Amino acid sequence: MLEKIAVFILGSCLGSFLNVCIHRLPKEESVVSPRSSCPKCKAKIKWYDNIPLLSYLILRAKCRSCREKIPLRYPLVELITAGLALALYLKFGLSFLFFKFIFFFALLVLVSFIDIDYHAIPVYLCVIGIAVGLALTVWPTLMMLKSGWFNPGSLPLVRAFRGLLFGFGFTYLFKFFGDVFIDFYLKIRKKESIEGERESLGLGDVDFMGMVGVFLGVKSVVLVFFLAPFFAVIYSVFAIIFKRSHLIPYLPYLSLATLTVFFWGDKILSFIL
Incomplete structure (x- = not known):
């Protein structure tokens, strides 16, 4: 106690x-x-x-x-x-995992509240998170290699790099097509922006998802990406009901989805599949 x-x-x-x-x-x-x-x-x-x-x-x-x-x-x-x-x-x-993920969670809290206050985050925070996340996989990888492990795809460092690349690529792909759609919509409707926004996702969100991939892996990136909009919709509904501003940056929803996937990701997957 x-x-x-x-x-x-x-x-x-x-x-x-x-x-x-x-x-x-x-x-x-x-x-x-x-x-x-x-x-x-x-x-x-x-x-x-x-x-x-x-x-x-x-x-x-x-x-x-x-x-x-x-x-x-x-x-x-x-x-x-x-x-x-x-x-x-x-x-x-x-344990080692406690200190690894308390660092990750601290970054989630940090970038989320900075984004709420300033509608932007210092890019270097996600870069630091990615670098530390990769560094923390080096020792476990060496221990597995030393024990004679011969499945490269299961090595922590390989999984972290795979998550990083997938997090970047997957999110940037959606950003690209989302921006194309928004640009097309604005031209058709002859508007300058949608409630002040001209982008589907910011580059900070892309960097953030790369960091999520390093710490949690490929499957978690997909779950986080598709779970975050549900939190955004829920908040928007309550904001409309209580007549409060619903224009909150997207990154806090990504952080909330990340925490949800971390603690209940397996249950979510089993429910979906």
Whole structure:
């Protein structure tokens, strides 16, 4: 029980760091210094006002200095990351796979909330994810080769590269035909854009799916790609009912689909097949 609590707390601390990254990385600011401060009054945030989850509740979602409202996004990121860390611990324990996928999940949270805030993501984040994902397959591959394994297609490094190429190619193919269709539609209807969009998918989405392929493989890329639109439709319906903006970037839906496939992909496949 104590280990689970510790993992949850450490996960929330990771979420707190991700909040800093979400705020600063798109602005090309350091995530190390200076200390966090209130965006409105610029007052430095004391350590006891920066405790993940608890400080938000203690301060009643307001800055101690100027009483400006603290966005719900901050505790939400901390709670999501803590929950994912606990879920991974229950699935893998404190193993190599736990640390591999907590890194991957942290990237999912990071790029999703950056995309929500800025409608774009730094491409290098997905590149880092791809590079680390490939690097993490080197040692298991060497161990399998050392044990006399002679099926190249089953080697982790080969599977990761195959997932990378498929993730890029599969997604870019749909992007290409989607862009052609949108361009044709806009010309026929004599419009400049569809609700401000002229692309079916952004290149950031293509890079993201390449990263998904590295960590989860070819089958997961297909499942994620076709599951994400269902989440987008569900959110859009609720947004219309409650009269809220439904113009949210697509990448968060891809991340949600990725998490769904990671935990329940086998059940989804067995249901489909």
